[in-house]
Amino acid sequence: GAVVSQHPSRVICKSGTSVKIECRSLDFQATTMFWYRQFPKQSLMLMATSNEGSKATYEQGVEKDKFLINHASLTLSTLTVTSAHPEDSSFYICSAKSGGLTYEQYFGPGTRLTVT
Amino acid sequence: DQQVKQNSPSLSVQEGRISILNCDYTNSMFDYFLWYKKYPAEGPTFLISISSIKDKNEDGRFTVFLNKSAKHLSLHIVPSQPGDSAVYFCAASAWGTGANSKLTFGKGITLSVRP
Numbered sequence: 189g190a191v192v193s194q195h196p197s198r199v200i201c202k203s204g205t206s207v208k209i210e211c212r213s214l215d216f217q218a219t220t221m222f223w224y225r226q227f228p229k230q231s232l233m234l235m236a237t238s239n240e241g242s243k244a245t246y247e248q249g250v251e252k253d254k255f256l257i258n259h260a261s262l263t264l265s266t267l268t269v270t271s272a273h274p275e276d277s278s279f280y281i282c283s284a285k286s287g288g289l290t291y292e293q294y295f296g297p298g299t300r301l302t303v304t
Numbered sequence: 305d306q307q308v309k310q311n312s313p314s315l316s317v318q319e320g321r322i323s324i325l326n327c328d329y330t331n332s333m334f335d336y337f338l339w340y341k342k343y344p345a346e347g348p349t350f351l352i353s354i355s356s357i358k359d360k361n362e363d364g365r366f367t368v369f370l371n372k373s374a375k376h377l378s379l380h381i382v383p384s385q386p387g388d389s390a391v392y393f394c395a396a397s398a399w400g401t402g403a404n405s406k407l408t409f410g411k412g413i414t415l416s417v418r419p
Contacts, residue, residue: 192347220405231393231411232348281347285405291336291397293407295347 191215192284194296201272201303209267209299211282217262218284222293223255226279238265272303307331308396310410318418323381325413327394330375334396338407339368339379342391351392352379384417391415 191214201207211221220239224232236252238244238259246252254276256268265284269276279300283293309328317323327337335356340348354361354368354377361368367380381388391414395407 190350194347222406232409234406237406279345283347283407291399291405292338292350292353294350295340297347298345300345 190292190294192218192282192294192296194282194299196299197297198300199302201301203273203303204271206268206270207272207301209269209280209282209301211265211267211284211296213263213284213286213294216284216286218265218286219262220285221259221265222283222285223257223265223267224281224283226281226298232281235267269301272301274303277301277303305330306410307334308394308408308410310394310413312413313411314414314416316416316418317384319386320383323379323384323388323415323417325379325381325392325394325415327377327379327410328375329377329396331396331398331408332375333398334408335399336397337368337370337377338395338397339366340393340395341388342393342412344391348393381415384415386417386419389415389417 193212195210223235235250236244236246238257240259240262244257259265281298283295285293307330338353339351342348352363352366354370370377391412393412394410
């Protein structure tokens with residue numbers, strides 16, 4: 189149980205284009221999903237929290253107009269990197285947690301984005 | 305301000321011996337702690353957790369100890385196996401919903417288990 193998938197696993201795009209990354213909870217309903225970014229040899233940096241049916245909550249310093257998050261259903265959240273630039277190249281990871289009395293988050297396998 | 309600290313960046317142990325990974329935190333509002341294991345280019349995998357009302361939680365080869373007064377927790381792996389070689393993240397959370405349920409991660413410890 190508690191399986192989270194991400195698609196695509198790897199994407200290469202040209203500077204100035206937009207890229208959408210999908211995060212799905214496969215066997216549970218995720219009331220809350222989180223988007224992280226990881227730089228090489230560094231910890232996970234939380235970018236934003238998305239709740240189904242409401243606006244995402246962004247962490248300080250994260251541009252909400254650049255990283256668009258949509259959580260349209262209890263099993264799907266999307267992160268769109270708009271007008272991508274080489275500095276956006278990174279490993280993006282989502283996680284999901286169900287509602288109720290639970291703290292655990294379950295992570296997707298990650299998406300490697302390379303902007304050329 | 306780093307609220308969850310994993311001060312040792314790496315640890316190397318012999319196969320079959322005990323691995324002890326340490327974690328310290330500063331926020332007294334944290335009431336739940338988790339350990340995740342991560343391989344390169346993969347998402348973290350949940351290992352074990354502990355509530356602040358407990359001081360020990362055990363699951364197979366993995367045991368987590370919590371010392372609330374010292375704001376310190378540790379993950380013990382016994383016996384260590386080569387497949388345990390990975391980066392281990394300590395994470396903490398305070399009870400809440402939505403964005404208030406976010407996890408705060410340490411920087412991770414790279415564990416190497418030598419055959």
